Amino acid sequence: MRIGIDAGCWTNRRGYGRYARELSQAMVEADAQDDFVFFADEQTAAEFPIGRPNVRVVPVRQAVSPAVAAASGTNRSPVDLLRFSRMVARERPDVLWFPSVYSFFPVPPGVPCVVTVHDVIPERFPELTLPTIRDRLLWQAKVRLALFQARLVLTVSEYSKQQIAQVLRVPESKIYVTLEAPAAVYRPVDSKSEIAECARSVGLPAGARWFIYVGGFNPHKHVDRIIRSFASLTTRLESDHEVYLLLVGPGDADAFHHDIGTLRELTERLGISKRVLWPGYLPDEELRLLYAGAVAALLMSGCEGFGLPAVEAAACGTPVIATTESPLPRLLEGGGIFLEPGDQGGLADAMWTLFEDRQKRNACGRR
Numbered sequence: 001m002r003i004g005i006d007a008g009c010w011t012n013r014r015g016y017g018r019y020a021r022e023l024s025q026a027m028v029e030a031d032a033q034d035d036f037v038f039f040a041d042e043q044t045a046a047e048f049p050i051g052r053p054n055v056r057v058v059p060v061r062q063a064v065s066p067a068v069a070a071a072s073g074t075n076r077s078p079v080d081l082l083r084f085s086r087m088v089a090r091e092r093p094d095v096l097w098f099p100s101v102y103s104f105f106p107v108p109p110g111v112p113c114v115v116t117v118h119d120v121i122p123e124r125f126p127e128l129t130l131p132t133i134r135d136r137l138l139w140q141a142k143v144r145l146a147l148f149q150a151r152l153v154l155t156v157s158e159y160s161k162q163q164i165a166q167v168l169r170v171p172e173s174k175i176y177v178t179l180e181a182p183a184a185v186y187r188p189v190d191s192k193s194e195i196a197e198c199a200r201s202v203g204l205p206a207g208a209r210w211f212i213y214v215g216g217f218n219p220h221k222h223v224d225r226i227i228r229s230f231a232s233l234t235t236r237l238e239s240d241h242e243v244y245l246l247l248v249g250p251g252d253a254d255a256f257h258h259d260i261g262t263l264r265e266l267t268e269r270l271g272i273s274k275r276v277l278w279p280g281y282l283p284d285e286e287l288r289l290l291y292a293g294a295v296a297a298l299l300m301s302g303c304e305g306f307g308l309p310a311v312e313a314a315a316c317g318t319p320v321i322a323t324t325e326s327p328l329p330r331l332l333e334g335g336g337i338f339l340e341p342g343d344q345g346g347l348a349d350a351m352w353t354l355f356e357d358r359q360k361r362n363a364c365g366r367r
Contacts, residue, residue: 008103
């Protein structure tokens with residue numbers, strides 16, 4: 001069998017890209033019998049990391065990388081989409097898999113396709129994820145075409161399956177769940193000195209304690225509520241407590257709609273800008289150390305299809321405070337505190353509890 005894979009989101013540094021890279025590599029390593037054909041823009045093809053006899057990368061000329069052009073605030077040109085479609089028609093894979101609907105392009109007749117839909121966040125929160133009416137209409141058209149052409153729809157949790165069935169009206173019999181998992185690097189850390197050294201490298205002073213958020217700064221992530229709850233926590237603590245908030249993510253480099261400028265201004269207004277650090281993207285090994293040393297990992301989005309950062313933190317033995325609008329309460333049962341996304345007072349109380357109650361913190365971390 002010749003399995004075609006769309007590599008349009010391969011270079012994306014958010015969850016879509018990690019999902020595409022990790023699952024593609026795992027499939028190739030587990031299956032030496034089938035041939036894999038990756039369709040990628042020329043730059044991605046030139047730097048493609050999987051070198052195996054049964055793997056071939058087909059470069060497709062693009063004016064703009066799909067990982068950038070398909071994101072919020074812009075769109076892929078019809079010519080670029082047509083080039084991908086024509087290349088698939090020429091190669092004729094037995095099946096074509098899209099790791100994300102956001103890089104979908106029209107599939108030529110006779111080529112069955114499988115599409116991964118991670119969540120329904122753009123449908124539930126269009127005003128927070130797609131800033132213009134034009135963006136929303138183009139997204140709706142793309143998703144409708146993808147679901148029409150897909151023989152099967154993959155998603156990352158039972159929670160997302162139910163959301164897709166309800167919001168996008170896809171028959172449940174057409175949706176298959178393939179759970180995500182943390183990369184092997186995420187595991188508990190025994191060396192306190194390694195944690196301390198990594199903490200210093202991102203600007204944390206010796207002896208500091210910290211909470212950590214990992215992800216984008218899109219409005220639906222509700223990072224503003226995390227910042228406000230952290231400010232509330234600092235007012236309840238004695239002045240000699242060195243507590244910080246690490247906000248790890250793409251920042252201004254994010255191709256998706258974000259409000260990082262507003263968030264930075266918020267930390268200034270609340271008088272906590274010196275306690276909030278923005279280290280940008282971090283390699284997995286550094287992230288593992290910062291997860292392991294944190295009081296808790298925070299993820300309070302309005303909706304999460306899976307919530308991989310929280311699962312990564314839990315794999316490192318760190319408790320989480322996370323949204324109930326996700327599969328996390330079931331996936332991490334007993335591993336943290338789970339709240340409605342709008343419960344800002346509850347979030348502040350949960351942060352206080354895990355900061356002050358070592359027994360509670362250790363109990364959550366062990367789960």
